[in-house]
Amino acid sequence: MSYRLLSVDKEELVTSPCLKERNYLGLSDCSSVDSSTIPNVVGKSNLNFKATELRLGLPESQSPERETDFGLLSPRTPDEKLLFPLLPSKDNGSATTGHKNVVSGNKRGFADTWDEFSGVKGSVRPGGGINMMLSPKVKDVSKSIQEERSHAKGGLNNAPAAKAQVVGWPPIRSYRKNTMASSTSKNTDEVDGKPGLGVLFVKVSMDGAPYLRKVDLRTYTSYQQLSSALEKMFSCFTLGQCGLHGAHGRERMSEIKLKDLLHGSEFVLTYEDKDGDWMLVGDVPWEIFTETCQKLKIMKGSDSIGLAPGAVEKSKNKERV
């Protein structure tokens, strides 16, 4: 999408922008300063706008087409639904090229994307990328959704069948989402006609991390996905332990992931089951795991030595003796 500047009204909107002098810092502004400790707003007269004339020094004269993915890169948030592109699956015409159409609720489709991502570690923005994008062709999206609308029957629920999930939308605090999630999973029977939200949040803690996180187990369908997600989430804590600093550090940081540490058996992923026992993750089929897992913990390898499935039996026997 190329955006263009529409010249409207009396505003002198020029296409080659320069910093125009505008008096925003009238004295009256001082009283509306929120931060009580900005002492001298009077310095406005020092801002010589003419001297700070800016010219955009971009290589192309118009805004570039977005070729690479952008935006909506899922931040490391535990309880946010993973991203899906904001395009209905039916509509092919205006879809961006090279764009994987993923339908909301079709977690398997997204799983493919995740696998693709974890396969291309370390490279900056691979071509197909993480396919999580709000299409830059915003207008096309809105057009296509409107087309869907006019085709669909009236009524409240006439939005396209393929609904997209977007990070942080609708804007509801995660505290509220988590609370609703845990309460619905408790009483799906008791509340009439209200479908379960189908989320399953468990806490994830990690030795040495300052605080714990939550993940929704229902957004994953395999251990592989869970492990990738946790990697992302907790890598900021492990990087400190790598002892990497400085400008060098940054590139290397993105390459060394928790996975490597896991493989180096520095950290192990464990979970607490319904009986309160701590087990190693990965031994039972995924479905059974999601049903029995109460909590997750990333333990230091040394602490988890006693937690091989065999050892769990042993400790149970010990208690009986």
Added chain:
Amino acid sequence: MGLRLPSKVLEHILSFIDSNEDRNSVSLVCKSWFETERKTRKRVFVGNCYAVSPAAVAKRFPEVRSLTLKGKPHFADYNLVPDGWGGYAWPWIEAMAAKCPSLEEIRLKRMVVTDECLEKIAASFKDFKVLVLTSCEGFSTDGIAAIAATCRNLRVLELRECIVEDLGGDWLSYFPETSTSLVSLDFSCLDSEVKISDLERLVSRSPNLKSLKLNPAVTLDGLVSLLRRAPQLTELGTGSFAAQLKPEAFSKLSEAFSNCKQLQSLSGLWDVLPEYLPALYSVCPGLTSLNLSYATVRMPDLVELLRRCSKLQKLWVMDLIEDKGLEAVASYCKELRELRVFPSAPDLDEANIPLTEQGLVFVSKGCRKLESVLYFCVQFTNAALLTIARKRPNLKCFRLCVIEPFAPDYKTNEPLDKGFKAIAEGCKDLRRLSVSGLLSDKAFKYIGKHAKKVRMLSIAFAGDSDLMLHHLLSGCESLKKLEIRDCPFGDTALLEHAAKLETMRSLWMSSCFVSFGACKLLSQKMPRLNVEVIDEHPPETRPESSPVERIYIYRTVAGPRMDTPEFVWTIHKNPEIGVSHLAIK
């Protein structure tokens, strides 16, 4: 220039001036006024913890008694700010502990607070009275225990929607038997069960306790027992209401509530079964604030409750209330000032609730004092917005979230431009505005022109071009906080109105078309702005024209911060140094 007030006289005069805005003006008059003001200021508010250094604040206001700080940008509430971004309370606690030992009150919002911070607070401020943490994270119940154990004169301890590492309910037993000063306790966001006997004893020996907000682990029996010991409560957050209904339980509950003759505010009500709601009827006539936003109860039960709440000023509820329920609210709750309607099923596929724009129209027509609205709805119409604006020109806060992005007026298929124009034009006192639905650049022309008092503006999935930002930044005279996501504007308007940014607290943009080159330029040319690029990939590895994921720009006198994580890039003011990433682990 001859008149010079003795400083004692000036001090006395200033003691009548409470508002920080006024005090800021006072401090600019002359040096001696500045000095007198700073020495007498008791309450300090810092809206962006990175706008000024903790040391500077501590030094300037040695007599401060109450400190309020805000950390992360507002969109952090919706997970748009990656974890680890910043907002650490520690440097502030440290600075205050060193210079302002008389500090009594700390209120933090969206900040990272560690157990260490809490222990330091407990150890450093001998007369500490008030701790309110809203949407904070990073600490455990151990830190809370330290506060409970050490702060002998603690009056207020409120944890509002915090993410706390819950190590168990022991923290409550750390309140010493001698502590009797508690006025407000809110532990609703904690998971673990506390020992009910400890809580009963604490409540019994706190005659000044006015506000008590329990966590879901407190049972109905527990609630009854606590209410019996604290009939003087004015604010109550219940525990879980999900216990099995026994006849005696119900009558005990009913009786306990009817003895609370001063109850004005009620919240909690998680998992409330509709059969329990009649137990609340006795307190309804006195309620001014009711939070039913976690109560999964159907419309008829809600109406039965709400029709008894004739004094209600603040209502938070879910869309289960439906249009019909809101119609009832409009006729029974004539004192209503604030309405928030949350979605019960945020996923669009499950949106099947008969709540439409009509519900809000009912309330706008029926409740003359309505001034604050937060409304989630699947679709909306211009006509509804026009009616709302016409009926309620006294609106101060209007936040409409049309859940479907780019949703036009579903009756006419037009953008919602006209509707929001009416809101901006009609509601002259509007301070806060959130827009949604299909909006063209025109909508922002109207908003820029008419929304003269709007201080905070939130925008998502809107606009066509750079004009949108241009309209906003060249208008909106009072704009202080602007947050935008997924809108198709780019560099031009941002650079053109760079100076405006220094008049604002902050600007957040995510998933827009702003290029790294523009960020660099902006940062280099505007010395008192911090321009933070929040991007997983190093911006230098891409062409300067390529867009960045997120940008957070804020004015500051503290210079670039030293605690950025690896995904936050601050462009150094000296172009030769280029992009720097100063991280202190």
